[in-house]
Amino acid sequence: GSTGTTAGSLLGFEAIPPSGLDEVVVPDGYSARPFIPWGTPILGFFPAFRPGTPSEGVPTGNTADEQAQQVGMHHDGMTYFPLASGDRGNRHGLLVLNHEYTDEYYLHQGTFVAGYEPRTAEGVRKSQNAHGVSVVEIACAASGEWQVVRSTRNRRITASTPMAFSGPATGHELVRTTADRAGRRPLGTLNNCGNGETPWGTYLTCEENFNGYFRVDGTLDGDSAALVKRYGVGGDRNGWAAHDPRFVVTPEDPNEANRFGWVVEIDPFEPDSTPVKRTALGRLKHEDATVQIARDGRVVVYMGDDQVNEYVYKFVSAHRWDHPRFRGRAQSPLDEGTLYVARFSDDGRGEWIPLVHGERGLTPENGFADQGEVLVKTRLAADEVGATPMDRPEWTAVDPDSGTVYLTLTNNADRTAPNGPNPRAFPPDADGRRVGNKWGHIVRWDEDGGDHTATGFRWDLFLLAGPGDGIDGSTVEPEDAFGSPDGLWVDPDRRAWIQTDGTQPNGANNQMLAADARAPYRAEPEVRRFLTGVVGCEVTGIATTPDRRTLFVNLQHPGEDGGSTWPRLDGIETPRSATVIVTKEDGGVIGT
């Protein structure tokens, strides 16, 4: 239950009701305020936000170059890196955040125009500059108000920032292009969804739906055709191909799309550093990357591939993260190791299957000439070894106390049969159709022996989302109704913070809830709704200061279908993705 007294509960706040309001709501005793919306100036000439694009018919708007000096659009995964030790680090840090995609009508027109695509090269360049990552130095004044610092540490990484490859696919034939014949210098990052951070102080940004930015011209064959098909490359979202030939896939130059779908490592403390695409972590529609250090010091990274019937992966490094060979960062523990994909069994057990060249059918006869090819074709390799198809694997999280790993499975309209951790294949409806997993669920597992490098695990269903009262199989109570779990974090007190992106019961706005992760296997955890988003937004991205007294959460794509003016700063009515800063009015730890 989620109402009534908070006494004795890990969830030390009064649950709030579902919302349809165009404002952020948090429980009594908390405050929430918007921060660094899309267009906030952080670099160069610090151009103020002005909606619209001059070349797209709005002369008063920001140019492409100005967008590159401002916070990008569609805030998503996010990490706070303290810039000082001790308490000062709770008031001064780098906020690093992803900009997943764009709503082109708001970008270029400032208002809702269904189906709008840029018509000019300048418009396309602005769109590319609104993607990527922002590094923003922030400080908390004595008044308690957080502000952007006009610092040389601030940085924008966009869809055209020079990057490097590392790991086994570096220079591989399948990542070579006419513009980069050596296959070593990719440009930019796309559709940056979730994130991760390493104990050596770097940020991981995940390239999710990169496939949609390309246009395929002509008839491809062989590997090119197989890769385009398996990853769904095509669609020319945002109309980039008309003005930027890099986003046209042709039989003569088929590999640009293979240079996306990676996890990219960024050193946020070195603004001139080159972001690195770590190919050992595989190529998929990467949702997020949760880094866990195993007992023996090796690095484990849990990663979901967000599409219906795709898989969940983990990488285990070959060497401990603090091995002397990694001093100076010329080499990285993320470049050498084993990528595994999960197979879940119905008996509550599971195994991690290695994707290693030469093993389990990953051979030249089956189209895998070497480990680089296994990684460029990660999805095809996982098909070959018999991984378990899942209901859109989104974020992973590790309970810092128990080591239990959590995974949100957001929904799956195509599911027709129960399978492994996917419990739902509803009986046929009145029209004889089988109904998929509409509301999503959360799976958790424990690695054998509590060892994150183990190849076996046991798993449990943490909860099944939905309207409650057992409707559609949901295990939550009606007052805790939610759907489409996506963002996820388990805090050190073992609160699982759940963020939603998709249809909610009763048409409510997307939201953030907390659940008690201390619940043993097969018990129903207590859940309470903590925050409700604005009209049309998703709630995604979660970070805190080290003392957990300041919480950062992102609202992405407010008013995506119209109907929102949030955050309404400086009288601007164009809805803008923004971070929300949540604090407890008594200065306490969030959630207590």
Ligand code: FEO
């Ligand atoms: Fe970008 Fe799967 O959410």
Ligand code: CA
């Ligand atoms: Ca999203």
Ligand code: CA
């Ligand atoms: Ca997401």
Ligand code: CA
């Ligand atoms: Ca999602």
